[in-house]
Amino acid sequence: MRQKIDDSTLLSMPGTKDEFTIETNAQLALDIQHDIQVIADQVAKNAEYQLLFNVKEDKFEDLGQLQKDIELRVTLWNSMIQWEKMQQNWMTAEFKELNPDTINQNIAKFTKAYNKLERELPPNGAVPKAKQRVQQMTQAYPVVYNLRNKDLKPHHWVKIKELLYLDPDAKESDFTLEQLIQIGAIEKRGELASISDEASSEAVLNELLHQVMDKWQHMELHAKPFHGESYLLVDIDDLMRELDDSQVQLATIRGSRHVGPIKEMVDFWVSRLAYFNEVLDDWSKKFHECDKFWHDIMKACYEFPSALRATTQPGLANIFRQHNQTMDQIQVALNGLLNTKRNAFGRFFFLPNDDLLEILKEGKNPMKVMPYMNKLFDNIKTLDFSNPDDVRRMEIIAMISGEGETVQFGEEKVIPRSKPVEVWMKAIETTMVKVLKKLASEAIIEHTQLPRPQWILSTKAQHVISISQIMWTAQVEAALQSEKPVDEMKKLQLKCEKQLEELTEVVRGNLETLQRISVGALIVVDVHARDIVEEMVRDGVSSVNDFDWKKRLRYYWEAQPSKSGKPPSQKAVNTVTSLIGQASGLIGKDKKKQQKQGQA
Incomplete structure (x- = not known):
């Protein structure tokens, strides 16, 4: 086994003419590892027998080293196969699909693994070759990192395409990393890094600008009532601190060499906040002048209560008129602010x-x-x-x-x-x-699936009233459109009476307070619905076009097309020939509002 492990084939990089490949070397290493494992299993079994029969255990001191040495070789060839597959995928995939973080993590992982193999394996030709392949990808990584920068905008891509002589209309899906390397992207990675850094800097500036914009879109003037007839601006100090911070931030953005693409917007906001500051200063000054005058004149009246002296000072009437005009202007401005809020909601x-x-x-x-x-x-x-x-x-x-x-x-x-x-x-x-439309839609489906008493107690109160009216309208029209409308209307009359009997049983039960309110309101509506059916039966109404039906307040659940192609539904009220869409607002279990909603 030692000779097989030390065979130079297991540590030599196959050439183009060699009968061995990375895959065959990997399989050879696995086969040897398997054979060694078989030996190790047999040694372990023998040791058990020797222990059983109290025989001295044989020592195989080289076995552990053999296992370690073959494990290093298996790791070497398997990692090379894994790297080749990944590298091939990176080279041929659409460029827009490449993930720089994944590539960087794998470069670091395989570099660390090959450094360890280089330390623990004897000098060989395979590990340096493997490290060289990783190094090639390390040189290509900056191209991926810079060109997959999410901050790149169209004007940056114009520069990149000019630098790499790419088609001006080319998209990220039109080229691969392999193609970029072939046209010299690695040699121009410094210029690409400059364009990418420029894009990142512009993105940071743009984010800072939008922070200022968002802050001031939501910034509000706070006013509080003053003696019931006027208002005072409050928290001005906080507002001015925010103004100072924003103006400093805009000055920083304006001073950057990468401000170009957003310079026009920056200048607009610099001008806008400067004007805001000017107006607020004038506004505050005007009010403080009026306020100071008022306090001074009232203090003088208190100290010198002479009526003639307090009211006949030269020019006093003109001063009062001037300050009253100023206060009117301030009041108009405040009303304008309040109307802006009212128009928004x-x-x-x-x-x-x-x-x-x-x-x-x-x-x-x-x-x-x-x-x-x-x-x-x-x-x-x-x-x-x-x-x-x-x-x-x-x-x-x-x-x-x-x-x-x-x-x-x-x-x-x-x-x-x-x-x-x-x-x-x-x-x-x-x-x-x-939410109320969605619940109404669900309640209609459940109405057809559950017994009515159970449905009433499990459904939101206002939907109990409105959906009951929708269903009642549908039942009446189904009867009037049948082949025997008069007979069907008589059956519907009996059904309405049966539903009232069911409600009587429900209301006699052990109900929660809110359920009792809901059922009570529905009883009123159902009695009204039964009375209408009785009138129509008595008068022989037999068509949906009969005026005795048309004049009634009728509820429908109608589908409306939407941009998404999904047909949302909404409640509509129909009386005579007028169709009125009905909004969905919460009325809860308010008995009077429910009855008003349900009665014709």
Whole structure:
């Protein structure tokens, strides 16, 4: 075995004319390793027998060294096979599929392995050749690293294509690493590195610019009520600190030699923040002038209460008029700010200025906005939060009605972090509509699968009313469109009475408070529906086009096409010849609102 292991074939790199290849050498090493393992197994078995019969154990001191030596040779040839496969894949794959991190990790891994083999194997020709192949890939790696830079933009690729004489219309899928090496990319890796560094620097500058832009898109002026009729700007010092920081950041970006592609946008924001600073200074000065004048005149009145002396000073009336005009300008500007917020989220029009200012003041902490939810939404009393004590990790996961019914948002949860209050409020509104439509769609399917009493108790309250009306409308129209409409309408009348009997049994049961409210509201609606059917039977209505049916308030579930090609459904109300789309807003188990929703 020692002669086989020491055979120079196992440590020689096969030439082009040799009958041996890397694969045959690897197999030869594996065969020898197998033979040695057979011997080792036999030695172990003999040792067991010798121990059993209390015979002195034979020593095979060279066996361990043989196993170690052959393991090194197996590792050498297997690693070379593995490297060749990887290198071939890297060379021929579409360039856009290459992962620089994976290549770099494998270069480091195989370099370390070959260094170890070089130390532990006797001098040979195979390990240096293997290291040389890894070194070749090490030289090509900078090409991959620089050209797979995610920050490269079209104007960088123009330079790269000119440098490498590539087709101007070529894409990353049009060439391979092997082709790039053939046209001399390795020799130009320094120039490629410069272009890549330029792209990375521009990306950093662009990120810094967008940080400033995002910050100021969400920056708000805070005002608080003043004596019930006016407002005071507050937290101006914080605002000015943010302004100073942003102006320093913009100056840094502007001074970089890589600012070229975004210079126009940088100049715009430098100018914009400078103008903001100028306006805010004038605004503050105007207010402080008015405020100082007011305090001075009131102090003088207190110290010298003479009516004539306080009111007949020369020019006093003109000063009052001037400051009143200034205060009017400030009030107009503040109203403009509030109207901007109201236009961004229409439900803010429901609120007086004082409430809206309080919401804007506390908007960064959604928990403090909850007292105003009932004024903004018909019956959302509050919202449910995950991580309510940590604004940075807070998520809005559900809405809760005034009666305590909870509707989970599921995957549609809202993340208010670092967003203006009008933005995350708008997201709440959008999510409310989407979730309620989805639940309505599911409730319609479940209505056909579950017994009605069970369906009523397991479905959200407002959907119990609306889906019941949709189903009732469908049943009436199915009867009127049948071959014997009068007979079918009589059957429907009996069905309506049976449903009322079922509800009577349900309401006599052990119901939770919220379930009892829901069932109570449905009874009122079902009685109304039965009465309509009775009237139509009495009057002999036999067609969906009969005015006695057309005049009724009818609910439908109608499909609407969408851009995704998926047909979403929505509830629609039809009366006479008018079709009205109905929005999805939470009304919970409010009995009066449910009855109003369900009655014709």
